[in-house]
Structures are given as structure tokens and as C-alpha cells.
Amino acid sequence: MDSTEEGDRGAAGISVDELHKFFENQALQTRKLRRFLYRKVGLTRQRKVLDAGCGTGVITSELSEAAGGAVVGVDRKNELIEFAMRSFPGVDFITADCGSLPFQSDSFDLVVSHFFLMWADNPHEVTREFFRILKPGGIFVACAEPDYGGRVEHPENPEFSDALRSSLEVKGADTRIGRKLGSILEAAGLGSEVGISSNLIAGGELLREYEANRLLYKHDLRAVLDKTSTDRILRIERAQIERGKILTVPIFWAVGRKPV
Template sequence: MIFSKKHDSTDDLDAVDKRFRQQASWTIAFQQRVLSLLPNRKINILEVGCGTGSFLCSLQSIRNSADIHWVGLDIAYDRLAYAQQRIIADWVNGDGMVLPFPAETFDLVICHYLLLWLKRPCQVLTEMKRVARLGGWIVATAEPDYLSRIDYPDRFVDAGKAQTEALRAMGANPQAGRELPNLFHSAGMEDPLFGIHGTEYQGDEYQNFLEEESRQLKNDIGNGKTIETTIGRVFYVPTFYAIYQKWSK
């Protein structure tokens, strides 16, 4: 069920969902870690900025039972309609800056590659804290830091810089990752646990990763440039996470 209707996007939803599924695959181990924090009882889980539901679907593949009430919220109605076709959850069309839920409703409030796209990420985090129960968790799963990216050999650096600037032009904050601990602090969540996701690749898995990132770079900068998938190619964007357990209002 989808509650309300506010905005549609203009995206190719199949392409968007494919990208979201790829991003969700990068944080599987972290998702397992977060879900292991939750009690074995009836719980409510909210994803803010759920898009086409790919990340929520990934969470469900790790831990799903009749005792979990899943809720996904997004401002784009058509993305929620897309999600509803495949995933069982309550889908809410709303704005993360004014979450349409009572205080202390959810055991886990989580987002994934979201804050970098927001003009007021601190406001969204404040709302995420408000709707989390005492003892509940607020988690920003993945926020990249494109200003610390590694492109090697050096002939790839210019294309990397072009992609970073293209993302900035689209409204993204390319250094959202490094700002994550301070954003939590500013939202009233002092001393969150934070870190940077590790990655490792080999063989075909890495080649497939580079091919996907090559296509994404071409889409972002729009001038036909691609990332070569050559032996010795290194592409890395540090991606931060933060976890906070709420013990006060």
C-alpha cells in the first residue's frame, strides 16, 4: 500500500533500480551487522529515501519475519509504485524533513546513499532521531566522499574530477562522507560510531565493477568518456557510515 501522493520523478526506473541494487550489494556485510543489533521481538523498521525499494529488499533478504514491520518513505511517488510491484512493505510518499510519523515509532531508522543529495541533511537526521524509539538505532549506511577519491593511473584523474563536478552540478555534496560525524552531532546525536567501508575485489568481480562504474561515469558527465577496465586500474571512493543508539529525546 502507498500512502499519499506528492511528486513523481522523471527517471528511467529500471535503470535507477539497477544502480540502487548495485549500491545495496556493496554494503551487505554492514547490513547484516546493523540488523544483528535489533531485538528478537516485534519491531518497526523505516528506510528514509527508499527510492525503488532495492535497499529495503536487501535488508529483507537478510532478516525477514512476520515480526518485522517494514516501511519505506520517498518523495517520488513513481519510485514507490515501482517498489510496490516487487516488495511487501508499507510505502509512504513523504518528505524526510517532516516525517509523517509519531515520535518514538521505529526500532531502526536507516538511509542509504541519501544525505549527499539533500540540501538540509541535518534536518532529516533530526527527524530520523525523533521517530526512533528510546534504545532504537539511527543509521546512515553509506555516504561517499568524492573529494577523497582515488583514480589510478593518473590518466584517469581528469575523468574522475569531471564526474565529481557533474555530481555537484546535479545537487550532490561530494564531501558528504567526511561531514557525516558532524552532521550527526548537529542533529543532537553526539559521539556516533562512524567509519569507512572496506572493499576488496578480484578477477571478474572487479572487471564487472569497473564496467558498471564506466557506464555510470558516462551517464554523469555526458560526454562519452569511459573508465577503462585495464589491469592495474584502481578506482576507489571512500564511503562513510554512522550508527547511533538513541537513549534520550
């Protein structure tokens, strides 16, 4: 399981199309968790829904099929919003920063995010903004935020896991956002329920995930390692996977409600 911030990579040679494939693959990994959370927040009854930090619109399009009303996806990266508009023509998207949303206070029933808070420069600020735009009784659900501090693997490849974490941090990610979710929602006034989903990935599934992410790993690792080291630790990782490696990274979720 990995997560990516697209802007830097886009600029440095990873196409938006490749990022979209990455986001689709990432969404596959959390499909069951989202189904559980959508039921929990009554998605089919929600009439005005925001997908915060929507990227290329993978989750927005899913929400627009399942929600009981209008869905809008918001991302600060215009090239991703343009891609989303082309890919999902029936869905509403706008380019905006979630720290300062162009929406009236008390106007949304549900705000959804997926692998977003780890990339927000100020997760407290955006969560306070979600509180502002939610109607009294409205819900914020942070569907999936990883915590790399809880990564467990066997056999270990610390050079790879440390470099991957560092490369995400260099790009601005909070790789320990998972454990902070509850306190962030509480601080914004959204009393919260927090949970963890922990997939054990192994065998063919881990190999598929490795292959799907290899280009991005390679690209990310080059931000903190030279080419020889990058190639070497990726070779070690692949060999470990072929010999039956197991891996899990905890994915936290949180649901908060604005008081009536």
C-alpha cells in the same frame, strides 16, 4: 562505487528499471558492510523500522525479511515508490519527504539509510526528523555515505574523476558527506559512532562495475562535458581498467542512539 539521484535522470531518459538495476548493483558493493551494521544495531530485534530515502526498495525489501517487525520505506519520488510497490508487494512504502515525516514522535525503533544523506537537500534537517520519530533508545544507522575526496586510483584519470564528482554536485549531491556524518548525527542529539569501509576494486570486478554503470556515467558526464570529451575520457577509463587499474572510495557509516 557511485551513487545516483534518480529523479533528474528519470526525467532525462534513464528508466526507473535501469535505476533499480543500478541500486541493486550498488547494494551488492555494500552487502558485507550492511550485514555488519544490521548485527550491530540488532535488526532482528527491532519492531518498527524505517528505510529513509528508499528509492526503488532494494534495501527495504532486505530489511523486511530480516527485521523483527514492521518495515516501511519512504522516498520523496513517487515514481520510485510506485515501482517499489509493484516490485515488493508485501512491503509497505509511502511517498514523503524525510524532512517532514507523516509519523508520530517517539514511534520508531530503528531508522536505516543507505546512500541517502548525500542526496538530502538538508542532511541536518532530516536527521533531526529521524531523532523526532525515534523512540527514546531508538537507533539511526546511516549505512553507506561515500566521500569522493578520499578517492584513490592507479593509474589516475583526473578528467574522469573530476567530471564525475562535478556531475554529482550539479545534481545536488554532497560528494564529501562521508566525513561529515559524525558531526551531523551529533548535532541532531544522536551521539554517534563512525566508521569507514574501504573496498579496493580491481580487475574483473572493476570492469563489471564499470560496465554496469557505463550508461549512467555517460549520462552524468554529459551534464558537465560535451559528447567528444565524455567518450574520450570513458575510453581512457576502460583502457586503464583493462590494464589492471585499482580504485577505492571510502564509504562512511554512522550509528547514533536517541538518549533514553
